[in-house]
Amino acid sequence: MTPSMAIKSLKALGVYNIIITSGTLSPLESFEGEMGIPFPIKLQSTHVISKNQLSIQPIFNDSNGIELSGAFSNRGNVKYYYGLGSTIYELSKNIPKGIFIFFSSYTAINTCMEHWKNCHLWNFITGEKQVFIEPRSKNEFNASLNDFKEAVDKRSGAIFMGVSRGKLSEGMDLGDDYCRAVIIIGLPYPAAYDPKVVLKKKYMDDFNPKINGNSWYMLQMKRALNQSVGRVVRHKDDYGAIIICDSRFKNLSDGLSRWIQAFNTNMNAKINEGFGAKMTSIANFYKQHGTGALVQRPIRNEGVPPPPSIGMKPCASMAQGPAGKSNDVEVQSAFDLMKSSYKTNRPSNGVSPSAAALKSSGDSKSIFNSLNYPTGKKRNFEP
Numbered sequence: 450m451t452p453s454m455a456i457k458s459l460k461a462l463g464v465y466n467i468i469i470t471s472g473t474l475s476p477l478e479s480f481e482g483e484m485g486i487p488f489p490i491k492l493q494s495t496h497v498i499s500k501n502q503l504s505i506q507p508i509f510n511d512s513n514g515i516e517l518s519g520a521f522s523n524r525g526n527v528k529y530y531y532g533l534g535s536t537i538y539e540l541s542k543n544i545p546k547g548i549f550i551f552f553s554s555y556t557a558i559n560t561c562m563e564h565w566k567n568c569h570l571w572n573f574i575t576g577e578k579q580v581f582i583e584p585r586s587k588n589e590f591n592a593s594l595n596d597f598k599e600a601v602d603k604r605s606g607a608i609f610m611g612v613s614r615g616k617l618s619e620g621m622d623l624g625d626d627y628c629r630a631v632i633i634i635g636l637p638y639p640a641a642y643d644p645k646v647v648l649k650k651k652y653m654d655d656f657n658p659k660i661n662g663n664s665w666y667m668l669q670m671k672r673a674l675n676q677s678v679g680r681v682v683r684h685k686d687d688y689g690a691i692i693i694c695d696s697r698f699k700n701l702s703d704g705l706s707r708w709i710q711a712f713n714t715n716m717n718a719k720i721n722e723g724f725g726a727k728m729t730s731i732a733n734f735y736k737q738h739g740t741g742a743l744v745q746r747p748i749r750n751e752g753v754p755p756p757p758s759i760g761m762k763p764c765a766s767m768a769q770g771p772a773g774k775s776n777d778v779e780v781q782s783a784f785d786l787m788k789s790s791y792k793t794n795r796p797s798n799g800v801s802p803s804a805a806a807l808k809s810s811g812d813s814k815s816i817f818n819s820l821n822y823p824t825g826k827k828r829n830f831e832p
Contacts, residue, residue: 450652453485460486473675475706479668482659493707502688503681503712504734505705505719509696511536512724518696519553519635530564533634536694537608538570539724541577543732544690546606546626547597548578551613551677553635558582558610561634579604583611590616594623601627613637613673617680624683629735630690631681636697637673639666675706688738690731 459467467486474480481488496503510516511532516523523529541548552558562582565571574580579600581593593609600607606629611617614637639646650662660668681689691709698704699720705713722730 450649451485451657452483456484456486472679472708473672473706475675476668476671476703479660479664482657483665495711496682496708497685498682498687500712500714501737503709504690504731505709505713506690506692506727506731507698507716507720508536508692508694508724508727509699509720510724512539516696517694519557520697524560527564530561531568531570533561533694534565534568534570534574537632538573538577539728540630540632540692540731541574541606541608543728543735544606544630545735546629547601547623548606548608548630548632549617549628549677549680550608550610550632550634551618551637552610553637554612554640555585557635558612574608577605579607581607581609583609583615583617587616598623598627613677618673618677621680622683623680624687628680628683628689630692631678633674633677633691633693633695635695636670637677638670639673641666671701671704674704675709678705678709690734692731 456467469484469488475493477488477491477493481491508517512535513532515528515532517529517532517536519529537550552561562571565574581597581600584590584593597607597609609617641647646666650666653660653662653665657665678691681687681691703710719727
């Protein structure tokens with residue numbers, strides 16, 4: 450319940466000085482309160498890298514304006530998962546080589562993957578970069594890590610999805626091309642109803658005058674967040690980006706460690722930037738370091754399914770057409786987008802429409818119906 454017992458036992462042995470060093474001790478005042486003894490000398494150093502070696506981008510809405518909030522009340526929102534998937538896809542086109550994506554739990558990873566596969570976004574993400582999922586077993590993790598590194602070396606890049614407080618986020622030293630960006634999906638709060646967490650919060654409320662249970666709970670999230678984002682820069686010549694995809698982050702005044710805050714300039718301006726401007730900033734960051742895309746990548750990829758909209762069935766049934774009227778404004782705009790940008794080849798069985806057929810047709814209903822396909826067959830999406 451309290452690490453102060455161990456510290457006090459050292460003090461009782463007559464230890465003259467205790468020096469504690471780490472990159473994730475901040476905020477120091479709360480850490481000092483948990484240790485139970487005063488630390489009269491405190492040092493928070495700057496990083497060895499220069500300001501052009503780290504880019505921090507908050508992305509709180511996707512390209513369609515869907516809010517990206519991992520709050521519990523929003524976890525049943527199909528649009529939220531679509532927004533995350535489409536954002537990751539756009540980021541994968543603009544970030545070279547390796548990407549780490551950290552979720553709050555394995556459940557969050559599985560839920561996102563299920564939604565993305567249902568609305569075919571998974572095909573686009575894996576078409577851009579090979580994806581690896583952090584396994585729970587140590588032996589399996591080492592094998593996955595080796596496969597990830599091989600994919601980064603031999604292909605255009607790879608994505609490693611892991612959990613905060615997991616093997617990938619703590620102690621992993623993969624610099625340079627193996628981790629050019631860390632993407633945070635949701636804020637990594639501990640499991641609220643875990644018995645250990647419940648008891649710890651109660652203990653802090655009852656026995657710690659400096660930090661109550663809720664404050665301790667918030668600090669655990671911040672420390673896990675900083676542990677994860679610390680994977681991106683591993684030496685003085687390294688560089689990369691930190692991308693936080695959760696709108697709740699804007700309410701955290703001191704969510705990132707002091708060394709990171711030095712790079713976090715013009716936060717308000719970054720928050721208010723449009724989605725396209727953020728993608729351009731990220732692409733330009735890597736071009737400055739000579740690792741950007743060789744060709745300009747579009748902000749919205751041709752052929753990506755439209756987001757779930759008013760009057761449509763959930764993401765898993767998006768190909769079945771609108772449940773209401775076909776002239777719904779949002780549905781109509783999605784059809785217009787498909788007509789102008791959908792570029793897939795028509796297979797011999799006639800499952801998918803050709804670009805020419807879409808371009809020449811003005812009937813949005815027939816276009817939508819042409820996207821339907823027989824059970825058991827997959828759409829031939831080719832980004």
